[in-house]
Amino acid sequence: xxxxxxxxxxxxxxxxxxxxxxxxxxxxxxxxxxxxxxxxxxxxxxxxxxxxxxxxxxxxxxxxxxxxxxxxxxxxxxxxxxxxxxxxxxxxxxxxxxxxxxxxxxxxxxxxxxxxxxxxxxxxxxxxxxxxxxxxxxxxxxxxxxxxxxxxxxxxxxxxxxxxxxxxxxxxxxxxxxxxxxxxxxxxxxxxxxxxxxxxxxxxxxxxxxxxxxxxxxxxxxxxxxxxxxxxxxxxxxxxxxxxxxxxxxxxxxxxxxxxxxxxxxxxxxxxxxxxxxx
Numbered sequence: 001x002x003x004x005x006x007x008x009x010x011x012x013x014x015x016x017x018x019x020x021x022x023x024x025x026x027x028x029x030x031x032x033x034x035x036x037x038x039x040x041x042x043x044x045x046x047x048x049x050x051x052x053x054x055x056x057x058x059x060x061x062x063x064x065x066x067x068x069x070x071x072x073x074x075x076x077x078x079x080x081x082x083x084x085x086x087x088x089x090x091x092x093x094x095x096x097x098x099x100x101x102x103x104x105x106x107x108x109x110x111x112x113x114x115x116x117x118x119x120x121x122x123x124x125x126x127x128x129x130x131x132x133x134x135x136x137x138x139x140x141x142x143x144x145x146x147x148x149x150x151x152x153x154x155x156x157x158x159x160x161x162x163x164x165x166x167x168x169x170x171x172x173x174x175x176x177x178x179x180x181x182x183x184x185x186x187x188x189x190x191x192x193x194x195x196x197x198x199x200x201x202x203x204x205x206x207x208x209x210x211x212x213x214x215x216x217x218x219x220x221x222x223x224x225x226x227x228x229x230x231x232x233x234x235x236x237x238x239x240x241x242x243x244x245x246x247x248x249x250x251x252x253x254x255x256x257x258x259x260x261x262x263x264x265x266x267x268x269x270x271x272x273x274x275x276x277x278x279x
């Protein structure tokens with residue numbers, strides 16, 4: 001039993017060749033493209049991938065289309081981003097899961113190593129962070145969020161022992177800012193929705209066995225704190241010991257604080273526009 005692969009792309013000609021090479025063991029690679037203007041589609045087809053194109057609205061809508069509207073050859077689907085590499089150890093672990101028909105899990109989370117300036121950011125990247133990467137599309141769904149999708153499962157979930165490699169900056173610092181400038185609008189709206197609708201799951205702060213619940217609780221709490229950019233830097237650089245990652249760790253923590261600042265400023269703009277005030 002093998003595994004299908006779904007990769008979402010938008011102008012990923014820099015990252016896609018290495019990503020595709022690392023999943024070449026799959027006989028069913030699907031690239032869902034958001035109408036790239038570079039060589040992304042050409043590269044995907046040359047590698048033998050099936051290419052679909054769908055207009056991007058938000059992360060949840062695109063992933064939902066990919067998992068629910070595209071037919072896959074296999075029951076299990078692996079979900080790498082284009083700037084991720086899949087080591088052989090992770091490949092073998094996933095193939096062993098797919099080959100076992102008695103596994104009760106319907107999804108698996110995996111942690112990853114972020115590389116920046118040639119260095120693994122062990123501390124400043126919030127390692128280990130667990131993200132969904134292996135799923136059965138018929139047994140999962142996605143919550144209605146604009147960005148940073150949350151999955152729901154019709155059955156138990158598991159964790160993979162091995163990790164993937166994440167190269168967030170292969171396309172350059174300017175591209176990172178452009179991407180997070182777009183994402184910050186989604187995060188600003190989600191933050192305002194959280195402030196207006198959600199309550200803080202205070203018990204989740206003390207949760208040690210469910211890292212996903214604890215992370216969501218801390219994020220909901222952060223929406224309610226003043227000086228978010230400064231607090232984000234202090235948390236990442238000092239409490240999470242980002243300083244141990246050297247100069248790359250310092251720069252990375254500053255970048256995350258700048259992203260937080262984008263969100264805060266755009267929340268203020270949205271509030272002013274809702275009140276009919278000038279920006």
